[in-house]
Amino acid sequence: MLSVICESPGVLRAQQSDVPVRVAGEVLLRVSRVGICGTDLHIFTGNQPYLQYPRVMGHEFSGVVVEAEHNSGFAPGDGVYVMPYLSCGQCVACRQGKTNCCVDIKVLGVHRDGALAEYLSVPAQFVHKAEGVTLDQAAMLEFLAIGAHAVRRAEVLADQRVLVVGAGPIGMAAMIFAKLRGANVTCLDTRSDRLEFCKTRLNVDATVGVGPTDAEQLASLTNNEFFDVVFDATGNIDAMNRGFGFVAHGGKYTLISIVPGQVTFSDPEFHKREMTLLASRNATTADFETVLEAMRSGRIPDQALNTHRMRLADVPDAFPRLLEKGQTVVKALVEC
Known part of the structure; x- marks a missing residue:
C-alpha cells in the first residue's frame, strides 16, 4: 500500500509498505479522507512537543471497513470515522469519563502512525459508524x-x-x-x-x-x-x-x-x-456526537470549510504549499 511518512522536519516521502494485518479486537479500514490540521503542520515544521520522527501523520480521517470481527457490529463496506485518541480506559482520567486527557493517551498520527496511508488497522472501540454524513464530513469531525x-x-x-x-x-x-x-x-x-x-x-x-x-x-x-x-x-x-x-x-x-x-x-x-x-484538550465521544447532530441538521458549513484537496500520492509535493504565503487554507482534505 501507499503511505506518506514525515521522516524529519520538512521532509515528506511517499513509500510502499505492507497492508497492516488486523489483530484481534481491531478493525481494518480502507482510508477514505484525511484532514490536514495544525498538528500536522507543526509536525512538518518541527514544532510538535509530543512526537518522535519518523511518523506517518494523519489523525482526522474517515474510512470504509474492510475486515472486522463478526460480533464487532461492523461489516465490510461500512463508512466510519475514528476517535484518534487511543485512551487506556483505566487511569484516573478515564475512570471519570475524561478519556480526552488519558494519562497514557496515544494519538494516531502523533504517538503512533496515522492515516496518511491507504489502509489502517485500529482498535474497534475507537471506530464509529458515520451514519447520516458523507465521508468528507466524517473526516472533518475531529477538529470540529x-x-x-x-x-x-x-x-x-x-x-x-x-x-x-x-x-x-x-x-x-x-x-x-x-x-x-x-x-x-x-x-x-x-x-x-x-x-x-x-x-x-x-x-x-x-x-x-x-x-x-x-x-x-x-x-x-x-x-x-x-x-x-x-x-x-x-x-x-x-x-x-x-x-x-x-x-x-x-x-x-x-x-x-x-x-x-x-x-x-x-x-x-x-x-x-x-x-x-x-x-481544553482533544474531545470526547459526546463532543463528536454533538458535531454529528449539527452536521446532520445542516448547521455546519462544512463545504465552505473544505478549501483545499489533494491526492495521497501528491502529498509530498502539495503539503508544503499549504504553508505558502497567500494560501487561504481552512481545511485541506487528502483523498486516499
Missing part, C-alpha cells in the same frame, strides 16, 4: 469536536460575549459552536482573509484585526467590560499570555492551544477578576 469540547468545557451560554483569538480551523470550530449556543461572538486574528471568512461564512458578530488599537476596539464592542468567555486558539505563547487582559470580571479563559513554554499572568489582575482558567 475540539471546538465543541472547548465550548462545552467553558459552559458558554446564550447572549454571553465570547472572544475567539485565532481564526484557524480550531478557532473557527469554537466560533461555530459558541454561535450555536446563542453567544455573541467576536474574532481576533492577524489575517484579514481569515477575518473576512469568519464574518461572511461563519456569521460571527464582529471581527478585529490584531494591531495597535485592537484592545480599544475590543473594549468598545463590550462597553469596556471585555468578554465573558475568551478562547485562545493561536498556538502562540505571546497571544496566550496577552489574552488574560481580554477577560471580563467573573469571566473564563480557555486555552485550546498548546505550546512548549510557560504561560504567565498577573496574579493581582487574575484575582481581581476572580477569573477561571481552563485547559
Whole structure:
C-alpha cells in the first residue's frame, strides 16, 4: 500500500509498505479522507512537543471497513470515522469519563502512525459508524469536536460575549459552536482573509484585526467590560499570555492551544477578576456526537470549510504549499 511518512522536519516521502494485518479486537479500514490540521503542520515544521520522527501523520480521517470481527457490529463496506485518541480506559482520567486527557493517551498520527496511508488497522472501540454524513464530513469531525469540547468545557451560554483569538480551523470550530449556543461572538486574528471568512461564512458578530488599537476596539464592542468567555486558539505563547487582559470580571479563559513554554499572568489582575482558567484538550465521544447532530441538521458549513484537496500520492509535493504565503487554507482534505 501507499503511505506518506514525515521522516524529519520538512521532509515528506511517499513509500510502499505492507497492508497492516488486523489483530484481534481491531478493525481494518480502507482510508477514505484525511484532514490536514495544525498538528500536522507543526509536525512538518518541527514544532510538535509530543512526537518522535519518523511518523506517518494523519489523525482526522474517515474510512470504509474492510475486515472486522463478526460480533464487532461492523461489516465490510461500512463508512466510519475514528476517535484518534487511543485512551487506556483505566487511569484516573478515564475512570471519570475524561478519556480526552488519558494519562497514557496515544494519538494516531502523533504517538503512533496515522492515516496518511491507504489502509489502517485500529482498535474497534475507537471506530464509529458515520451514519447520516458523507465521508468528507466524517473526516472533518475531529477538529470540529475540539471546538465543541472547548465550548462545552467553558459552559458558554446564550447572549454571553465570547472572544475567539485565532481564526484557524480550531478557532473557527469554537466560533461555530459558541454561535450555536446563542453567544455573541467576536474574532481576533492577524489575517484579514481569515477575518473576512469568519464574518461572511461563519456569521460571527464582529471581527478585529490584531494591531495597535485592537484592545480599544475590543473594549468598545463590550462597553469596556471585555468578554465573558475568551478562547485562545493561536498556538502562540505571546497571544496566550496577552489574552488574560481580554477577560471580563467573573469571566473564563480557555486555552485550546498548546505550546512548549510557560504561560504567565498577573496574579493581582487574575484575582481581581476572580477569573477561571481552563485547559481544553482533544474531545470526547459526546463532543463528536454533538458535531454529528449539527452536521446532520445542516448547521455546519462544512463545504465552505473544505478549501483545499489533494491526492495521497501528491502529498509530498502539495503539503508544503499549504504553508505558502497567500494560501487561504481552512481545511485541506487528502483523498486516499
